[in-house]
Amino acid sequence: MSRRPAPPVAKASEPKDIEQRVDELTRTIQSMVELKTGFAEDHIKSRQLQKIFAQFDIDHTQKMNQQEFCKVLEHLNVNPTRAEMEAMYDRYDVSEDGTISFKEFSDAVFGITPCPYANPVFRDVLIKLREKLLARARAGDEGVVRGLSRTLRVMDANNSGCLDKKELTEALLKIGLRVEPKDIDTIVKVYDRDGSGSISLTEFLRGVRGRLNARRRDLVMAAYKILDKNNDESITLAELADCYDTVNHPAVKKGTRTPQEVLQEFMGQWDKDGSGTVTWVEWLDYYKDISGSIELDDYFELMMRNAWRMSGGEGWCQNTSCRRVLVTLMDDSQSVQEIKNDLGIGPNDLDKMKRNLEAQGIKNIKSIKLTF
Numbered sequence: 439m440s441r442r443p444a445p446p447v448a449k450a451s452e453p454k455d456i457e458q459r460v461d462e463l464t465r466t467i468q469s470m471v472e473l474k475t476g477f478a479e480d481h482i483k484s485r486q487l488q489k490i491f492a493q494f495d496i497d498h499t500q501k502m503n504q505q506e507f508c509k510v511l512e513h514l515n516v517n518p519t520r521a522e523m524e525a526m527y528d529r530y531d532v533s534e535d536g537t538i539s540f541k542e543f544s545d546a547v548f549g550i551t552p553c554p555y556a557n558p559v560f561r562d563v564l565i566k567l568r569e570k571l572l573a574r575a576r577a578g579d580e581g582v583v584r585g586l587s588r589t590l591r592v593m594d595a596n597n598s599g600c601l602d603k604k605e606l607t608e609a610l611l612k613i614g615l616r617v618e619p620k621d622i623d624t625i626v627k628v629y630d631r632d633g634s635g636s637i638s639l640t641e642f643l644r645g646v647r648g649r650l651n652a653r654r655r656d657l658v659m660a661a662y663k664i665l666d667k668n669n670d671e672s673i674t675l676a677e678l679a680d681c682y683d684t685v686n687h688p689a690v691k692k693g694t695r696t697p698q699e700v701l702q703e704f705m706g707q708w709d710k711d712g713s714g715t716v717t718w719v720e721w722l723d724y725y726k727d728i729s730g731s732i733e734l735d736d737y738f739e740l741m742m743r744n745a746w747r748m749s750g751g752e753g754w755c756q757n758t759s760c761r762r763v764l765v766t767l768m769d770d771s772q773s774v775q776e777i778k779n780d781l782g783i784g785p786n787d788l789d790k791m792k793r794n795l796e797a798q799g800i801k802n803i804k805s806i807k808l809t810f
Contacts, residue, residue, distance in 0.1 A: 456521055456522055456525045457525065457529075457555070457558075457561055458558075459518070459522050459525075460518075460522060460525050460526045460529060461556070461558070463511075463516055463518055463522065463526055464526070464547055464556065466514075466516050467487070467514060467516060467547055468483075468547060468548065470514055470515075470516075471483045471486050471487050471490075471548075474486055480548040480549060480550055481548075481550060483544075483548050484541070484544040484545050484547070484548045484550055485544070487540075487543075487544040487547065487548075488540040488541060488544045490510060490513065490514070491506075491510055491540045491543070491544070492540065493510075493513075494506045494509045494510050494513070495540075499537075500539065500540050500541070501537040501538060501539050501540065502537060502538045502540065502543070503536065503537055504523075504524070504527055504536075504652075507523070507527055507538065508523055511523065524651060524652060528649045528651075529553065529555045529556065530542065530543045530546055530553060532553075534644065534649070552628075552631070554628045554629065554641070554645065555645070557628060559624060560624055560625070560628045563621045563624045563625060564645050564646065566621065567615070567617060567621070567646055568646060568647075568648065568730070570615050570617075571583055571586070571615070571646065571730065571731065572731070572733050574614070574615075574731075575731040575732070575733070576733075579731075580731050580732075581728075581731065582613065582731050583646070583647050583727045583728070583729075583730035583731045584724075584727040584728065584731070585613050586609070586610075586613050586615075586643075586646065587643055587647075587727050589609045589612050589613055590606075590609045590639055590642070590643065591639065592609075593605045593606075593608060593609045593612075594639060598636075599638060599639050599640065600634075600636040600637060600638055600639065601636060601637060601639060601642075602626075602635050602636045602637075603622055603623070603626050603635065606622060606625070606626070606637065606642070607619075607622055625637065625642065625645075629641050629642060643726075643727075644726075646730065647726050647727060647729065647730030648729070648730055650722070650725065650726055650729055651735070653735050653739070654725075654729055654735060654738050654739075655722075657738070657739055657742040657743070657748075658721070658722060658725045658742065660742075660746075660748060661742055661745075661746040661748065662718060662721050664681070664746055664748070664779065664781055665677055665678060665681055665716075667680070671717065671718050672715040672716065672717055672718075673708075673715060673716040673721070674714065674715050675701060675702070675705060675714055675715075678701065678704070678705055678716075679701055680782050681781045681782035682701060682704055682782075683782075683784060684697040684700045684701055684704075685697070687700045707724060708720045708721055708724050728741075736754055736755050739751055739755040740754070740755050740756075740757075740758075743755065743756075743757040743759070744757060744758060744759040745759075746781055747759050747760050747779060747780050747781040748779060748781075749776060749778035749779050760776050760777055760778060760779070760780050761776070761777045761780050761783070761785075761791070761808075762774055762775065762776050762777075763775060763777060763791065763795075763806050763807060763808055764806070764807040765795065765800060765803055765805075765806055765807075766803075766804045766805045766806075766807070767802050767803060767804055768802040768803075768804050769802070770804070775795060775798075775800060777791050777794050777795060778794065778798055779794075780794060785808070786808075788806055791806055792806060
């Protein structure tokens with residue numbers, strides 16, 4: 439049997455290096471616009487940059503997707519690597535909706551609207567905090583970021599979506615993270631835009647857990663689409679039941695819980711508002727927390743592929759959870775085949791296995807043997 443390639447070694451300095459490069463690229467954009475405007479006031483430079491972006495606004499939304507953003511950078515003779523371009527895009531996509539407003543980006547570039555992640559001191563604080571979380575994850579506490587998210591929301595007793603400095607410090611201590619007071623002060627100073635002394639839970643969590651890069655986001659979306667069979671951007675209990683077999687759950691086997699109770703508990707990981715459906719936003723929010731505890735993209739890909747039985751992946755990331763079977767054709771030829779994307783197919787459901795294999799292009803199946 440061939441041995442799976444060793445996983446890549448992470449380079450701890452990479453995120454910081456990329457962020458510094460984004461700083462340099464931002465300064466290049468500033469310089470180019472300053473030359474065009476004759477070093478005018480910041481609000482004039484911001485409007486000039488917005489006009490440049492508008493030339494590439496194909497859908498006239500006053501927002502940029504990554505493709506439009508890349509074209510503007512080319513027009514400005516700013517040529518980042520793909521990783522640098524994505525890092526810059528992520529920095530200014532404050533809403534995390536995959537688009538950047540012309541005005542928000544331009545105002546942030548010229549300091550009219552502060553961008554937290556453009557502050558190198560603040561970034562260093564976040565890097566230290568993330569490293570503490572990753573160290574806990576490496577030591578076996580793989581749900582540490584998810585735990586922090588839950589703890590922060592519990593500390594928000596009045597459901598305001600905000601925490602003050604004391605509550606933030608206590609929340610971090612509750613999960614075993616001691617953060618220096620000066621670092622707490624930096625976090626609060628950057629996030630407290632209205633001077634209220636409190637910070638947004640959503641913004642803080644975004645900073646701590648980091649962004650889902652394009653590779654991870656695509657995997658999360660692919661898993662969602664497997665469950666969202668009618669493409670209505672919600673997953674119902676019935677759709678989940680089609681893919682999650684509760685029969686072999688220990689509590690169901692013992693008779694202490696019903697299949698419905700187990701299914702509802704499973705769905706509760708995502709369905710935080712108790713609506714009985716899982717929206718794309720809820721699904722994405724859950725995996726942002728999970729992603730924050732996983733250092734390497736390859737680990738994340740393997741986890742997603744195996745958890746949701748998604749075929750594919752290369753080398754170390756290749757799916758290992760999809761069932762392999764011995765297929766005998768009508769001419770008695772035999773071959774071992776993977777039943778691709780076999781989520782929801784039971785261990786003895788030969789008819790479903792056969793239909794999946796036929797959909798993969800394997801015709802004239804005589805029999806299937808479950809020995810692999």
